[in-house]
Amino acid sequence: MSRRVTQRDIARMTGVSQATVSLVLNNRSGDDVRIAPETRQRVLDAIRTTGYVADPVARRLVSGRNRILGVFTYEPVFPSTAADFYHPFLVGIEQRAEQLGCDLLLFTSSSQVSGAGGAGGGADGGAGGRKIFHADSRIGIADGTILLGRRVDRDDLVRLVGEGHAFVSVGRRDDAGGPVPYVGADYPAAVAALVERAHELGHTRIGYLGSGGPAESHADRLRGFQAAGGTVHLPPHNQQPPHNQQPPHNQLPLHGWLDAIERERLTAVLLEEYADAAALLAAARARGWSVPGDLSMAALGEPSGAGPLDETITRVRIPRREMGWQAVEQLTAAIEGVAVAGAVAGAAGGTVVQRLLPCAIHAGQTLVSRR
Incomplete structure (x- = not known):
């Protein structure tokens, strides 16, 4: 050789x-x-x-640099098909890293038992089984790390911020002992735009169906709904349907929602998750309702799995590829100490960049003028 x-x-x-x-x-x-x-x-x-x-x-x-960027995922996201929720994020991350001459290192040896809620709970309701910091953590190999996942461990965030690690979260995160650098989706503006559109179409009784938290992305959606004058918030619940109508267990909350929609005289509803919108659409039609004739609806997100996509459902389109792309750009700027517009004061005297990217609206066919 x-x-x-x-x-x-x-x-x-x-x-x-x-x-x-x-x-x-x-x-x-x-x-x-x-x-x-x-x-x-x-x-x-x-x-x-x-x-x-x-x-x-x-x-x-x-x-002092090896041009390697770490990608830490709190949920299994590889391999990912083009129909998966995480695929566009990964495409954006890979494309921008390649352009900048950086390699990507996927951290996968981090399975730990982490409590859901409490001190070890994730910012999105529990981190599941992965943590960045453990006995054999290799986070120091990379120049910086991108955090990807719906659930982020709160303890990890606090330590990343407190120890001054170079990292960027894909998705907005609340302060963790100081501001967290992130590239997120501007859910409040998108949801407010949908509420305003519903008002223009003649809907005065508009409902929000979903938890509204504690995940930041859910809290942001509800905040946009309330700021735009949304009418009723209907959180999930397990109200049983009539004894002669027994749907699968995962559809039990839908019948409580349908009853509440009727009771509250809602003519339009915005559903926090696309899966709930697709399920409610089927349940409403099974009950004999016309959608969108009797009830207009819109989903406030994208499908989370690789299942079929109903293009007739009006929905918020998350700029997933752009979020991944800009996360790499933002992380490399932080590593190189490049000033970026819009930075806020960090926990240790430095600066932290927090960006919210605009969402698009897929018009679909389920949000129409009130009859």
Whole structure:
């Protein structure tokens, strides 16, 4: 096997010092770096001719960076098909990392038993079985980490913020001992736009169906609904249907919702999750209701699984690819210490970037004028 080409070899071939080769490799320029254009080109030609590849360990020793970005997922998201909820996030992360010349490292050896709720509970209702910090944590291998998942462990966030780790959450997160850097979806604006649209269509009794928390994404949806003048919040419940109508267990809350919609004289409802909207649509029609004739509806999110998508349902479209893309951009800027507009004061005197990206509305056919 041929010997690996080194910087010393490149220096000898081009008649320059090894320090000059290093400066060219790291694209260093400026008043303190004086390399003639023809010398720089000679080094670049030698690198291209020999197929030289920089030793990542050596580059880390010089720059303190290895251009590896970690991706930590709180739920299993790989492998992911194009129909999966996480696929667009991953596409955006991969595309931008490739453009920036960064490799991605997926952290998977982190399965731990973590309590749901309490001190170990996740910001989205419990972290399940994964934690970043454990006895064999390898988070330090990467220059920084992207957090991806609906459930994020609160203890992890507190430690990441407190210890000054470079990280970005995909999805808005509440403060954890200080502001959390994130790229999220602007749910309040999207939901408010749907409420306003329903008002324009003549609906005055509009309901919000869902928990409204504690997950930040759910709280944001409910906040947008209330700010725009939404009428009634109907949280999930397990009210039983009539004894002669026994649906599958996972559909029990739907009959309570249908009864409440009738009782509250609602003519339009916004459902926190797409799956609930699809199920309520079927349950309402099974009860003999016309949708959207008797009841208009819209989903405030995307399908969470790889099942069929009903394009007739009006819904909020989350900018998932863009969120992944900008998470990489934001993380690399933080690693390199590049100032970014819109930063807020961090916990340790630095700055933290928090971005909310606009959502689009898929018009569908289930939100129409009141008859």
